[in-house]
Amino acid sequence: MKAKTSPPKQLRGGAPLWADSPRISVRHHTKLEPLTCEIVIVGAGISGAIAALMLTENGHDVVVLDRRAPVTGSTLASTAMIQYEIDTPLSELADKIGARKAERAYRRAFQGNVSLRKLAERHDIACALKDRDALLLAGNEMGARALHAEADYRARIGLPATFLNQADLRERFGFDRTGAILSSGNAELNPAQYAAGALRAAQALGARIYSPHDVKDIVASDKHVALRMTTGMAVIAQKVVFATGYETLPQIPKQKYDIVSTWAIATKPLPPDAFWPTRCLVWEASDPYLYMRATADNRIVVGGEDADVSSPEKRDAATGRKSQRLLAKLQKLLPGRDLKIDYAWSGAFADSPTGLPYLAPLDHMPNCFALLGCGGNGITFSAIAGELITAWAAGRRDPDADLFE
Numbered sequence: 001m002k003a004k005t006s007p008p009k010q011l012r013g014g015a016p017l018w019a020d021s022p023r024i025s026v027r028h029h030t031k032l033e034p035l036t037c038e039i040v041i042v043g044a045g046i047s048g049a050i051a052a053l054m055l056t057e058n059g060h061d062v063v064v065l066d067r068r069a070p071v072t073g074s075t076l077a078s079t080a081m082i083q084y085e086i087d088t089p090l091s092e093l094a095d096k097i098g099a100r101k102a103e104r105a106y107r108r109a110f111q112g113n114v115s116l117r118k119l120a121e122r123h124d125i126a127c128a129l130k131d132r133d134a135l136l137l138a139g140n141e142m143g144a145r146a147l148h149a150e151a152d153y154r155a156r157i158g159l160p161a162t163f164l165n166q167a168d169l170r171e172r173f174g175f176d177r178t179g180a181i182l183s184s185g186n187a188e189l190n191p192a193q194y195a196a197g198a199l200r201a202a203q204a205l206g207a208r209i210y211s212p213h214d215v216k217d218i219v220a221s222d223k224h225v226a227l228r229m230t231t232g233m234a235v236i237a238q239k240v241v242f243a244t245g246y247e248t249l250p251q252i253p254k255q256k257y258d259i260v261s262t263w264a265i266a267t268k269p270l271p272p273d274a275f276w277p278t279r280c281l282v283w284e285a286s287d288p289y290l291y292m293r294a295t296a297d298n299r300i301v302v303g304g305e306d307a308d309v310s311s312p313e314k315r316d317a318a319t320g321r322k323s324q325r326l327l328a329k330l331q332k333l334l335p336g337r338d339l340k341i342d343y344a345w346s347g348a349f350a351d352s353p354t355g356l357p358y359l360a361p362l363d364h365m366p367n368c369f370a371l372l373g374c375g376g377n378g379i380t381f382s383a384i385a386g387e388l389i390t391a392w393a394a395g396r397r398d399p400d401a402d403l404f405e
């Protein structure tokens with residue numbers, strides 16, 4: 001099977017907060033000679049980084065190729081709320097894919113967050129990773145009664161979730177909504193530092209990273225996969241993982257997801273008393289939704305306002321208006337604070353009907369595995385993908401593989 005890749009897209013716009021972080025550059029080879037290796041990963045974002053690290057931990061010979069510098073794709077734009085709670089509520093997911101599968105997806109996402117933490121601990125990745133509770137506030141999509149039922153369902157399957165009524169919510173967190181779900185097992189981190197740290201750890205275990213090198217053609221057979229770069233150079237691998245984020249190969253059948261746009265802002269640093277109790281992750285059961293988190297340097301990152309916009313020009317043109325709207329919503333949620341925008345940015349984003357991505361080998365392209373359609377829980381899914389890929393590379397099938405096919 002031979003195919004051509006699509007040209008680079010503008011994955012993000014504006015000024016993402018994490019671009020100014022220390023320790024986000026990764027040493028890499030700029031000169032690419034024709035080479036042969038066991039596994040090539042196309043994409044040096046957080047998905048490619050985690051896959052590279054998990055594979056090298058398991059003794060595989062890995063080469064990472066990226067058309068951009070490492071960690072400069074969508075990962076740099078992520079707001080990095082690490083939640084096992086998929087964008088689709090458990091009760092709704094159960095209606096869509098059946099209760100048993102939905103419950104397994106939620107449990108696996110919970111374990112995905114555990115794996116993400118353990119990987120960072122094993123390799124001492126300094127990325128401001130902090131365990132956080134998450135608070136899902138009642139909104140126009142789910143009111144108090146629906147949230148109560150959802151919290152009970154999650155608790156019944158062993159997930160750490162409790163319902164807070166209006167009075168509890170006001171007393172414990174100061175938010176004035178009819179109810180909320182409080183969940184543990186979530187976290188926040190700096191996504192650029194996590195990805196760069198994982199790539200450096202993979203390098204220490206033997207991975208080789210090449211950039212900027214654009215994969216143009218692919219010839220996949222039962223024996224091996226040949227990648228042709230735009231320079232004409234060939235890279236031959238036994239297996240290839242496509243961790244190309246929101247840029248996909250034209251021949252990969254379109255999965256059920258859309259590429260939409262999303263916006264985020266970060267405030268100027270605030271005094272400690274400007275924050276809500278515990279600095280938990282906060283999100284709303286609303287459409288369009290709003291979410292917020294704190295950062296290690298005392299900022300608030302707020303995101304949302306997702307819209308069905310795929311053109312980068314239109315996305316960028318809307319950033320001023322969208323960021324003012326995010327600020328106004330934040331001011332309503334946290335009245336009396338002196339909130340000023342320091343960073344405003346936008347990004348492409350996948351929206352799938354179930355909230356679940358496609359993380360699987362490609363039937364019609366032997367020895368190729370693709371990650372497609374990661375949305376609001378993209379980083380949690382990157383960790384799950386790393387585990388599915390490790391099993392695939394070893395010739396095993398992960399027991400939850402069917403959830404992501």
Ligand SMILES: Cc1cc2nc3c(=O)[nH]c(=O)nc-3n(C[C@H](O)[C@H](O)[C@H](O)COP(=O)(O)OP(=O)(O)OC[C@H]3O[C@@H](n4cnc5c(N)ncnc54)[C@H](O)[C@@H]3O)c2cc1C
Nearest residue numbers: 043045046047067073074075078080081215245347378379
């Ligand atoms: C604004 C925003 C907020 C988000 N918030 C959250 C959140 O709170 N929590 C969460 O879990 N997720 C969130 N996400 C989603 C998450 O950030 C993404 O799922 C994740 O960053 C994607 O990482 P990736 O490595 O798959 O993609 P990328 O970081 O885009 O990396 C893919 C790489 O592949 C390379 N590439 C593509 N095609 C080729 C080719 N042909 N040849 C060579 N290289 C190629 C690209 O150059 C790129 O560097 C958010 C995303 C955005 C945009």
